[in-house]
Amino acid sequence: MEFPTALVLNAIVAGILLGGFYAAVSVGISISFGMLDVVNIAHPAFIIVGSYIAYIVNDRLGFDPILVSIALSPAFFALGMLIYRVYYLCFERRGQESLRGLAFFFGILFITEVALVLIFGVDYRLVETPYSSVTLRLGAIDFPLRLVVPFVVSIVMVAGLQLFLSRSFFGRAVLAVAQDQLALRLMAIDPVRVKEFAFALSIVTAGVAGAFLIVIQPVQPAVGREYIGLVFAVCVLGGMGSLWGTLLGAFILGLAESFTSTFFGPSWAPAVSFGTLLAALAFRPTGLLGR
């Protein structure tokens, strides 16, 4: 097989841009699964909900989908708080989170998908933005703005979250929950409220990532399933509970997928993330930057 330079360079750039988007998709899982130990396998479903909300608002009012998702983050925050409340009351407090909590989130994933099919059908939806069809060229390398805009916003979001977690008082409380809940309680901080806040934050990132998704590619309800493996692969590969690790894992997966679709065809791409996940689970479950 030949590897022409321009093709390789383009695959690298596309992989890095894709990796930025993957970071936005999986940063929520890094928070909920990596730090709070809440195995939210319904995370991709919330991403698709974010996509459809961005789609509806854009379709009716013509606003930019990414701005819409940022403006609507209080709504996603409230949704996240509600879901964590139910999860806490029904599973975590009774110590049943491992089996029934998982089944609960699986049910939510399934209900969301079927409900979206019932409302919108299985047609693909796409949002057209002014930058959707613009591509910057630098020599032989393409920079499609459709990928560049989500990439930039996503990096800002992940870096902002990391700063918030490591610098602010509340962020440090979230990190502390990941390590020792009892110690937190002894310092008169309610771990449940901290977890509720952090989980809500993870749902906000899902909403924003949903807007990215519909800018990048057409969306239909079942698309979310492809991202389940991806988000956990990124989270496990990068190391649990480390946002820099998430970023690194996202770039690795983005590059791997971009190379597979360039050289073997896009129909093999989904197997990459899941294959990486299986390999990471089997050989290095602590991840690259894991503690």
Add this chain to the structure above:
Amino acid sequence: MRTRTFAAITFAIAIAVMAASRWVANDYFLSAAYTVLQFIVLATAWNLLGGYTGYVNFGSAAFFAAGAYTTVFLHKALQLPLPVMIVAGTLVAGLLGLAVGYLTLRMRGVFFAIATLALSVVLYTFVVNWNYVGGARGAYIILPREVPFGLPRYIHLLYFAMVLMTAVALIVARAIERSFFGRGLAAIRDDEIAAECAGVPTLRLKLLAATISGALMGMAGTTLPYYLSYVEPSAAFNLSYAVNSIAMPLIGGMTSWLGPLIGAVLLGTVQQVVQVTVSSAWNLLIVGVLLVVFVTLAPNGIMGWVEAWRRRKS
């Protein structure tokens, strides 16, 4: 009741159920019964690992499809008789269960759950790209012209096969439940570290459970290509198999073999009715909603209610 007695009774019931189909003129009822029975096998198989051991398998559809695609492959390659294909599909899915278990069962249960989820997508992508078994286009299976045993139509034979498979699954589940093996699994579910300390060979038992569970799921899938006579990847890997095989034991009750049976009969029948009277999308929504409602409000399922009622009486 001894396992041998139970097996004899179950087979007697199975033969009676098979004989009853002679008087059923309507093919629809046979095919509906086939679907419900298939869900009993899936739910029972899932419960071996999910209910007895406490490890959640989200990849039932992958094991099921592994059985189905083994049949497609052997049908294309060798035209083997049905019983051989059933055995082959069972073995393939069992090996798959062993492999996944070997890779992930040493870690926390969560990782096994996520890995099984990943497994469905990897296998799905593999089958979509595998042209020999039809790839994304799917494969047509031409049914044999003459039906063995002088049965009127092919669906009768498939129905018989599924009744026997259901009997086998129930007997295996009950035998496991009452053996050293089953008590070991229950110990793992309650406290894995304590079980390990008490001398339970946890990893070996978990691997065995994953293998048997995967094998039974694959077995249920082996007759699917003949039942549909056209298989495509999205039909064989349908998420509804995974959801149903989790929802049914959770709704019925997970600690005994009766729970999945009750859950599958109830939920399977409801779905058949809704599918005919309303639509198949609504029927999936109902399964999802029932799953969430039961898991939040009645975590021990219907068998949990029965036990609570019995305890109050005594």
